[in-house]
Amino acid sequence: MTERLPRPSEPFSGHIARLLHDSEPRRLHRPTALSDAPNVLLVMLDDVGFGSFASLGGPVQAPAFQGVVDRGLLYNQFHTTALCSPTRAALLTGRQHHAVHMGGITEFANSFPGYDSVIPTEAATVAQILQMSGYATSCFGKWHLTPAWEQGPAG
Numbered sequence: 018m019t020e021r022l023p024r025p026s027e028p029f030s031g032h033i034a035r036l037l038h039d040s041e042p043r044r045l046h047r048p049t050a051l052s053d054a055p056n057v058l059l060v061m062l063d064d065v066g067f068g069s070f071a072s073l074g075g076p077v078q079a080p081a082f083q084g085v086v087d088r089g090l091l092y093n094q095f096h097t098t099a100l101c102s103p104t105r106a107a108l109l110t111g112r113q114h115h116a117v118h119m120g121g122i123t124e125f126a127n128s129f130p131g132y133d134s135v136i137p138t139e140a141a142t143v144a145q146i147l148q149m150s151g152y153a154t155s156c157f158g159k160w161h162l163t164p165a166w167e168q169g170p171a172g
Contacts, residue, residue, distance in 0.1 A: 027043075027046070029043050030043050030044075031043040031044075047151070048149060048150055048151040049151040050150060050151035050152050051151075054150075054151075054152070057143075057147060057152070058085065058089070059108070059143065060085075061104070061105065061108055063101055063159065067093075070082060070083075071083065072086045072091070073091075073093070095107075095108065098114060100121060100122050101122065101159070101161050102119055102121065102122040102123050102134065102161050102162060103115075103119045103120065103121065103122075105119075105160075105161060105162055106118075106119035106136060106162060107119075109136075109142040109143055109144070109162075110136065110140045110141070110142055110143075111143070112140055115131035115132075116131070116140070117136045117137065117140045118130075118131055118132065118133045118134060118135050118136060118137060119131075119134055119136065119162070120132040121134075122161065123161060123162065123163060123164050123165060124165055126164045126165065126166075133164070134162070134163075134164040135164060136162070144156070
């Protein structure tokens with residue numbers, strides 16, 4: 018059986034009576050990651066050639082990066098664009114960048130289909146899917162996925 022994401026709400030398992038003190042609420046359940054669930058580290062670098070690092074056959078020695086590669090999986094079948102916002106959106110959602118409304122960088126967002134720079138709610142990110150499975154998630158560094166009209170002096 019395949020699992021559907023986002024997961025549907027669980028049916029009410031409590032009891033509703035005529036009086037509150039005779040009723041029993043449903044106990045809410047928060048998903049937790051399995052004890053043997055792997056850690057997930059997703060790294061995206063701008064302006065780095067695919068073959069630059071020694072782990073990918075290039076000349077640049079990066080021992081710390083190599084250590085991460087040695088203990089994990091190396092994902093090297095991914096289509097990038099020449100722009101960072103569309104590439105980030107595609108990586109985070111697993112979808113083609115126009116399908117998630119990121120046809121260009123966010124500074125040039127407009128109301129044409131595929132170019133408004135607002136990732137639709139039906140296109141869950143890998144972080145959202147991991148959260149549904151009980152993972153804690155965070156993001157560090159350059160984001161560049163927020164349309165200009167949603168940005169202010171503080172970010």
